[in-house]
Amino acid sequence: MAERRESLRAELAQLLQGRSRFVWEVGCGHGHFLTGFADAHPEAFCIGVDIIEDRILRGERKRRRAELDNLHFMRAEATMFLEQVPEGVLFESVFILFPDPWPKKRHHKNRIMQAGFLSDVAKRCAPGAALHFRTDYAPYFEAATEVVRAHPDWRLSPETPWPFELETVFQSRAEAYQSMIAVRR
Numbered sequence: 001m002a003e004r005r006e007s008l009r010a011e012l013a014q015l016l017q018g019r020s021r022f023v024w025e026v027g028c029g030h031g032h033f034l035t036g037f038a039d040a041h042p043e044a045f046c047i048g049v050d051i052i053e054d055r056i057l058r059g060e061r062k063r064r065r066a067e068l069d070n071l072h073f074m075r076a077e078a079t080m081f082l083e084q085v086p087e088g089v090l091f092e093s094v095f096i097l098f099p100d101p102w103p104k105k106r107h108h109k110n111r112i113m114q115a116g117f118l119s120d121v122a123k124r125c126a127p128g129a130a131l132h133f134r135t136d137y138a139p140y141f142e143a144a145t146e147v148v149r150a151h152p153d154w155r156l157s158p159e160t161p162w163p164f165e166l167e168t169v170f171q172s173r174a175e176a177y178q179s180m181i182a183v184r185r
C-alpha cells in the first residue's frame, strides 16, 4: 500500500508539474464523460480515476483515439488519489457520476459522498469551485444532498446549470436520475 501511494504521488507530481488546477472525475468508468468533456474544453486539464484497471484501459483507448493531451486516466482509489495531489494544486471542478450506491445500510460507510470526503475535497477547492453529483438511486441522492446541506464548506446550488451533458454507461441504463451541484463556500 505504501508503495502504491508513493508511485501515485510520483505519477501525479509529474503529470501536474507546472499546473495549478485540474478537473477530476471520480469513478470515471469507461471514460465516456471525461473524454467528451476534455474534447469540448481544451483549456481544462482533466484526470479520471477508477479502481478497475480494465475501465482505465478503455478510457485510455478513447483518449488516444481522440488525440487529447489534456486528458488522463489513472487507476486509483479516490481517497488515496486525493491524498497524493501535490501541494498547491486545486480542483477546478469535480464530477461524481453514478457512483456505487451501496444500498444496504451496513454498507453506507462505503459511499464516497461522506462529510470527511467533502472536507478533504474542500481543502483542494477555491471558493466557487463546483462538485457535480448524479445518481439514479434516489435514497443516495437524498443522503448526499443532506451531507452537503449540513457541511460547513459547501452549499447546494440548484441555480447552477449542469455544465456539460454526455451520457455515461450507467446513465444509459438508468430509467431516471437526479443531479446535484455543490459549490465551495
Ligand SMILES: C[S@@+](CC[C@H](N)C(=O)[O-])C[C@H]1O[C@@H](n2cnc3c(N)ncnc32)[C@H](O)[C@@H]1O
Pocket: 026, 027, 028, 029, 030, 049, 050, 051, 052, 055, 076, 077, 078, 079, 097, 098, 099, 100, 168, 169, 170, 171
Ligand atoms: C456505477 S459505476 C459508474 C461509472 C461511470 N461513472 C458511469 O456513470 O458509467 C461506479 C464506478 O466507480 C468506481 N469506483 C467505485 N469506488 C471507487 C473508489 N473508491 N475510487 C475510485 N473509483 C471507484 C467503480 O469501479 C465503477 O467504475
